[in-house]
Amino acid sequence: MTPPDRPRSTPAAIHVRGLSQELRHASDNKILQVTRMVDMLPERGPADLLLEPVRARLAMLRPVRPMTRLRLLLTPADPVLVPAKSWHPDALTLPRSIIAPLVSLIAPTPEDVRGLNGQVPGDVSDGAALTRLGAPLWADTARRLTERDLPAAWSSREWQAQHGLTVTVLAPLLRALRLLLEQAVTLRQMPTLSDAPLEASLAEVLAAGSAAGPLGWGVMLAMVLGTCRAELVMPIMQRFMRDQRLAGPYAAGLEKAAKEMLDRIEDRIDAILPEAPLDAALASERIALAEKVGGFNRLDQRPPEEQRRTSRLRLKLIETNHALFERSLRARLLPPVGTAVMPATGDPGARDETVHTLEAEAQHLRGLAIAAKRLGDGERYERLLQEAAARYAAPPRAESLPLVDRMRLVELFAGPEAAWAMRPPAP
Amino acid sequence: MSSILTRSWAADVPAPRPDGPADPGVLVPFTAPQLSGVRARRHDAPVEYLLPNLAGGRGTYVAPWPMVAELTGPSLHDIVLAQRLAAQPLLSPAIVREQARLVALEGYAGRAAALEAARGRDSIAADAATLRGGLVSVLLHRAGLDRRGLPADPQTAPVREIARLIGWEPSQLDGVLGGIADAFLSVGTASAPRRMRRLLRLMTEVLPSMEEEQARLSHDHGTDAARPHLPSQLLRRLASDLAQAIAQANSFLSGIDRTLADPGMLIDFFRTDAIAAAAPVAAMDNLLDGWDRVCLSWQHAGTVSERHALIPIMGLYAGGRPQPDGGGKGSYAPPPFLDTGQGGAALISMRSRNEHVRARELALDHDPS
Numbered sequence: 166m167t168p169p170d171r172p173r174s175t176p177a178a179i180h181v182r183g184l185s186q187e188l189r190h191a192s193d194n195k196i197l198q199v200t201r202m203v204d205m206l207p208e209r210g211p212a213d214l215l216l217e218p219v220r221a222r223l224a225m226l227r228p229v230r231p232m233t234r235l236r237l238l239l240t241p242a243d244p245v246l247v248p249a250k251s252w253h254p255d256a257l258t259l260p261r262s263i264i265a266p267l268v269s270l271i272a273p274t275p276e277d278v279r280g281l282n283g284q285v286p287g288d289v290s291d292g293a294a295l296t297r298l299g300a301p302l303w304a305d306t307a308r309r310l311t312e313r314d315l316p317a318a319w320s321s322r323e324w325q326a327q328h329g330l331t332v333t334v335l336a337p338l339l340r341a342l343r344l345l346l347e348q349a350v351t352l353r354q355m356p357t358l359s360d361a362p363l364e365a366s367l368a369e370v371l372a373a374g375s376a377a378g379p380l381g382w383g384v385m386l387a388m389v390l391g392t393c394r395a396e397l398v399m400p401i402m403q404r405f406m407r408d409q410r411l412a413g414p415y416a417a418g419l420e421k422a423a424k425e426m427l428d429r430i431e432d433r434i435d436a437i438l439p440e441a442p443l444d445a446a447l448a449s450e451r452i453a454l455a456e457k458v459g460g461f462n463r464l465d466q467r468p469p470e471e472q473r474r475t476s477r478l479r480l481k482l483i484e485t486n487h488a489l490f491e492r493s494l495r496a497r498l499l500p501p502v503g504t505a506v507m508p509a510t511g512d513p514g515a516r517d518e519t520v521h522t523l524e525a526e527a528q529h530l531r532g533l534a535i536a537a538k539r540l541g542d543g544e545r546y547e548r549l550l551q552e553a554a555a556r557y558a559a560p561p562r563a564e565s566l567p568l569v570d571r572m573r574l575v576e577l578f579a580g581p582e583a584a585w586a587m588r589p590p591a592p
Numbered sequence: 593m594s595s596i597l598t599r600s601w602a603a604d605v606p607a608p609r610p611d612g613p614a615d616p617g618v619l620v621p622f623t624a625p626q627l628s629g630v631r632a633r634r635h636d637a638p639v640e641y642l643l644p645n646l647a648g649g650r651g652t653y654v655a656p657w658p659m660v661a662e663l664t665g666p667s668l669h670d671i672v673l674a675q676r677l678a679a680q681p682l683l684s685p686a687i688v689r690e691q692a693r694l695v696a697l698e699g700y701a702g703r704a705a706a707l708e709a710a711r712g713r714d715s716i717a718a719d720a721a722t723l724r725g726g727l728v729s730v731l732l733h734r735a736g737l738d739r740r741g742l743p744a745d746p747q748t749a750p751v752r753e754i755a756r757l758i759g760w761e762p763s764q765l766d767g768v769l770g771g772i773a774d775a776f777l778s779v780g781t782a783s784a785p786r787r788m789r790r791l792l793r794l795m796t797e798v799l800p801s802m803e804e805e806q807a808r809l810s811h812d813h814g815t816d817a818a819r820p821h822l823p824s825q826l827l828r829r830l831a832s833d834l835a836q837a838i839a840q841a842n843s844f845l846s847g848i849d850r851t852l853a854d855p856g857m858l859i860d861f862f863r864t865d866a867i868a869a870a871a872p873v874a875a876m877d878n879l880l881d882g883w884d885r886v887c888l889s890w891q892h893a894g895t896v897s898e899r900h901a902l903i904p905i906m907g908l909y910a911g912g913r914p915q916p917d918g919g920g921k922g923s924y925a926p927p928p929f930l931d932t933g934q935g936g937a938a939l940i941s942m943r944s945r946n947e948h949v950r951a952r953e954l955a956l957d958h959d960p961s
Binding site: 245290291292293297298381448449452517520521524525528531533535536567569570572573576577581584585 | 665666667668670671698699700702704705707808812829894895896897898899900941942944
């Protein structure tokens, strides 16, 4: 397959590229400001390209962004949508450069385009609510993509140069996107347990994927591996392939999907962590990563190269998570002796707030320790948690944390029995 | 395990017996998610705990606390609460609630719960005085007396005057009025509502939202009998149980209001048989047991995902009593927590959610809103 030409450089594109390069070196605050401004534009067009070089940083910053109908439409494809310049034709991903042609296909009038840029009402921060809002839009768009042929004008050199895509490349990409939209609800509601419902849902999406050609099949496998635990779904996928006698490009698709999943995991492990102590979002991201790596690590009958890579990733994650854990623990819950964790204030509200923060951090840390144990790295965490428990069980004289609050922290660090042992003797 | 635990299948537990239905126990407001829906009962032996669906099957296990603790992993709060319940000669919703309030007051369920428990404690004396004062006012009105015409002491003078009219000792009337105020305190009056009225209002507010979600789930997943959608079925049953509980509670409340509207007759009845006079309140308390946790958990779940995840758990709180149909299709049978694959991190976050809900449950004791 021939890679498409790079998009043609118009003066506007050159200007955007310049600004974009500046943004690459901007502070977090500046990036968030520019993101807010781009989000407020009625029609984003090239302004959206501004954010291209900072998408990885945006993912770490997690700004709250308004949900437009277009963003809702693309949600099912989010895990496999990549910047155009990092996409290559053999990958099980879709370049973001398909968005403009997609919009012109499904929204032929300016009014339709305005509709796509309109904000979606309702709760979109929640997965189930978002599925409910998106389901009709995904089904409708998939139907439109089935009904509409690609315009003849898209075969022109000018159109292809402008969009960086040839029709030969674009057509299977749009078919893969259509498949994702058709299967979006099933994929998003995939049961997470190893039971009959998981097998039934998985069989449905695998059947749809296998009927869509090698790219659709591979993208579907990539989505499934991104959604579910590898150790649960891999055997089901392998069984499906055996039963359906899928080989050749389909077998290669499974290996490629696994490799790309590990690529994504590695990118996330290598991402620079924020300086701030562990918060709820970061804790759940690191726990999810540990689950993913652990899932691959528990697979047997996988190619030796993949097994070696999984072992490497496991060790790397173990080290980064442990460093994050120790830094966060010592930042507030286990500061140097002589530093009180409770501020010297008579304000009960401030004291409640401090206790609340300490408990929340202890919960995140305990969660990370549990995930580490499942990765085979429990001992170092336990030692640190025991150190923290000992500190709260017999605090320095200056520490003014009440007994029950200390018992609750010890419970999180070392379990309820250790906390129960701290109770004062009966009178 | 079988030598220590007594397994009593749901089909056997609620079967009507000549001496009445089996005791379904009282829901204990534990905070560990593994203890969701666990109920306690006590007759002659030590406290028995009824554990739903311990191993993922249908039915109920009956176990003593040491076994419950070993199997489920209670929180520090739960250990303290179980210790307090073990010291109680009887268990009723009111007794379990009071012991749980004291444990929360000490801070074992977190600072927010401790604050709400303290507010509840502070409002009890004032609310009892209000209820008692209301009864006295009605009695004065019925006797054609006016408080303004009585001697200066506003607390004792009306009681003395009424006692004189009915030929009782003032201390005797004072004791009966105090007993009535204690017995009816958890209900309060229409003008000074207390916990059970607040809970009934909450249930009435939550029901439409639950029915709406059930209709949407049915719409999303269809009603194909061949491919039933379990959460949708469970929610239908939960909403139906809630509607039924609201109707029954309203019926109880009408009777209680009629009783409170005639304090003369109530005083006579209470003096003759205090337990029988207060029976409608106890019955209403039993009926509402667990619905506070169902409704507050539902309200606390800010997202559709959270609500869906809660559906099987909520079924255990109130509707999860041993079921007359023996746990057939559509009955509450959630997957056991220890086998959800969610891992310990999820359990920690669920415990935190339970503590939030616990604080809201305690707020029902005082919150006038």
